[in-house]
Amino acid sequence: MKVERLNGGAFELGLFQPDTARHAKLRILGNEFEQTTGDTGSQETTRRTYASAIVAVTAFEHRLAELMAAGFRYAPPPPSPHEDIEALIDDEPDEPAGYLLLAESLRASADARAELIEVAAARLEADSPELSEREEKLLLAHGNRLFGALDDVQRALPGTFTYECFLSFVREACVADADAVALADVFEPPLLQVDPRELGFDPRVERPAPHTYAVHALRRLLHHPAGRFLRRLRMEIREELEPIVPLLVEHGRVDRVSHLTVTSRRGRALGACFPDLLALACYTRALDRWLAAPLPGLLHLTLRWEPTALSSVIAALDSTRLPSLQHLALWDTPLDAKSTGLVLDHPVIAQLTSLDLWSQIAPQRGMYEALLARRGKLHHLKRLVLAIHGAPAELVARFADWPAVVWADRSRAGLEEADREAIAGFPLGGFIF
Structure with a gap:
């Protein structure tokens, strides 16, 4: 199988081991999972094609957990050449002016998102069938590269992830843990049909946690360029808040959690985790602990x-x-x-x-x-x-x-x-x- 099968819609995560020269790269698209590990002198790549995208996501998260346990950390992203403009958008996220400045800067590097921003801004000002058709054509031509990794996980993990855009960036997203029925009927059956040697672990012994798929969707969103200006994050968490909170902290997005539904009966002070929370839904049994702060x-x-x-x-x-x-x-x-x-x-x-x-x-x-x-x-x-x-x-x-x-x-x-x-x-x- 050729590496090129993993195209622009793939999600790629780079890691490094601080105490050594070792690095790793995990890449996923649909039901294909690829991992590369090595050092400055050599590297090894393995590729798997599974019958189900759910299996690929599970293998991705399991391998990532192994690497993190071995001391690997996320590779820092390269500095953005548009930091000043992005800061303007952060200050006024609902104003198109900042996005249009960004579009000018992106156009210099022939980034397709530039025209998409301009068309979307024009539709806000005065929509027309012609603008709608132009936006549709742009998304058809470039959407896979601009949003493919998000759309891929939305297809792969039913009921786990949705998002809404504003001027070609994700403005609001909803992430939900899998409930017991979904785990039993949707997520676990494909795993049980795979040889554990192909998966990297035995799902009969190591059952994936309910949060596995929500964490994966959230991870893609937080690492994706389209998630740069995320304003609202709606989350439904069925078990523990870990590892959701550390992931949000690491990306500086805890303050984006606006709506939270927790069905766990083991409470903790939410005010300490999500100080900007606007909406909370939960069961009454642990209410005193959820509202302790x-x-x-x-x-x-x-x-x-x-x-x-x-x-x-x-x-x-x-x-x-x-x-x-x-x-x-x-x-x-x-x-x-x-x-x-x-x-x-x-x-x-x-x-x-x-x-x-x-x-x-x-x-x-x-x-x-x-x-x-x-x-x-x-x-x-x-x-x-x-x-x-x-x-x-x-x-x-x-x-x-x-x-x-x-x-x-x-x-x-x-x-x-x-x-x-x-x-x-x-x-x-x-x-x-």
Whole structure:
């Protein structure tokens, strides 16, 4: 097999061993994985073509872990010749002017991204079918080189990675861990069909961790030129935050994590890890640990109920640690008249503009009665989401003149935009259902 099979859409990672002259290079495209190791005098390259891209990604991450354990480190990228312009974009990431300056600089080196930036900026100013067609042709001709490594991982790892662009750079990305069902049905079966000698390890003995594929997608994004101006990173993490946090720290992108969904029940103070977090979704059992440190910018908090003391959940909602909180969702919480009163009397409620008490199970009548009794104290709410299933028609009618009330069925139809604003994995992950 020729090396050239790994073309412009490949993802390549260079490493070096500080205490020796040894270096390594890992390269992947689809179901092809190539590794090169050596020193200044010689090098050795091995190439594998697997039946599945999932196998190639798994082999890549396993080999990378071995090299890192042996003392290898990421090779530093060459300095950018556009640092001054990139700094301007960092200061004003939503202004096209900086990107257009960058396009001028890129044009000098015949970089195809230059024209793509200019066309995308023109579409922002005044879109037209001609501009749309031109952008489409540019992407068809050069997209593989400009975005191929990202598109490749998006195809290879279903349900793990999506991204949105602004002026030819990734502006927002969503990365999600594989859940137990996906691991069992999608990711593990291809591994079990490969000879362990071809894979480099036995997946029956060393099962890949659930975060393996999310980490790989994130790694590609952080190393990719198109990810240089990433503004928002939405993440759904099912197990430990390691090794997600060290990877973000190493690339200086911890402050880009805007939305986080954690389904692990082993909490740690998120404020120390993600100080600029805007939205958090988690289960109630570990809430006191997730909120142990202040989250000064948190706007949205979505809590899914698990058997625990409601008093501990309420105690964790310390408004001094959540000064910016505007939206609180208490999903599936078994509220009656008394417990609803305890929630509504909590000081944090006064600062909210949105309260979501939706439940897949029909709520008790006492919850609705308590809300009606305290309506005068809830006039500041712009949205109050309630479950309509199981609510008697005569009770629903008593809310008819309360404009903030939004009735939601078990599918939460009509609330997709609000859920995406509040939940990192929506619609990629499975936190909602």
